[in-house]
Amino acid sequence: MTFSLDSLVCFQMELANGTTIQEFILVGFGAEHQKKLLLFIVFTILYVITLAENITIIALVLLDAHLAQLPMYILLSNFSWLEMCYVTTTVPRMLFDLASSHSNISFHACFLQFYVLFSLGSTEFFFLSAMALDRYLAICHPLHYSQIMSPNFCYALVSTCWILGFLGYIVPVTLISRLSFCRPNIIDHFVCDPVPIMNLACPPLGKVPLVCQMAMHAIFVSNVTCVVFSYGKVICTLVKSSNQGSRRKAFSTISMHLLVVTLFYGSVGGMYLIPSRKSQSEVTKAISVFYVTITPFLNPLIYCLRNDQVKEALGRLLRRTLR
DSSP: OOOOOHHHHHHHHHHTTOOSSEEEEEOOOOOOOHHHHHHHHHHHHHHHHHHHHHHHHHHHHHOHHHHHHHHHHHHHHHHHHHHHHHHHHHHHHHHEEEEEEEEEEEHHHHHHHHHHHHHHHHHHHHHHHHHHHHHHHHHHHHHHHHHOOHHHHHHHHHHHHHHHHHHHTTHHHHHHSSSOOOOOOEEESOOOOHHHHHHTBBBOOHHHHHHHHHHHHHHHHHOOOOOOOHHHHHHHHHHHHHOOOHHHHHHHHHHHHHHHHHHHHHHHHHHHHOOOOOOGGGHHHHHHHHIIIHHHHHHHHHHHHTHHHHHHHHHHHHHHOOO
């Protein structure tokens, strides 16, 4: 899409007094038509496979009586539902922009996407912490595990993850949405991200950037601390274990969990370690693509690829289906 200089100047004049804008324009990937077509095909395939993977996990847990009673799989099925919501918040809109010559998004739709995307991302942080807590209790306190991680406690833990995830960004989104904008309404991204949105706002921004950073860092640091403590204790316990068979099996399980944690925390953390400069917008988009599309695609494979219980449940389901 091309933007004329006259239209941009006109837009600047209209918003110079800080009036509220009605829509934003997402620059997206700014690629040529052939590259856009290739990206459209790749992201469509990733999206469909991601949905199929997570639906399969949810179906297995719901239909298999054994898995449905295990806390780890209760958490995993809810995590799969979260991943489906997460990719659906961004990918369909991204595909629409790649296929269309118009990439306008209304003010309210933009902030709704911003709120839902970051809330789901925060919920994923809390779910990863809950799954780390589950492994910590199972391996470090096996005698009390069934008492602590009862189905009721597990569902309460799931509810807490969702509630905390969606509470964390209410204040930042509200504050940013109330800013006045005096620059062209062009967001150099494929999603409504707070940093490029705030770059369009009229200075001074007051304490809005500080509040946003505090919310992001509080969620990030608290969950990283929980995950590091939990898996640190798990690894120490396994190293001291004399049972080679159970230790090997436990290491195999937590290695998959740690890989998921590393992929998500590493990509999201990298976003906030990179300084906010225009010259790095392409790097920012690449990192965003990774944690918005690639990690949800990989997570079900990582969790289930070496999971014997999931393979056995899938076999039982297929046998019942083919009878």
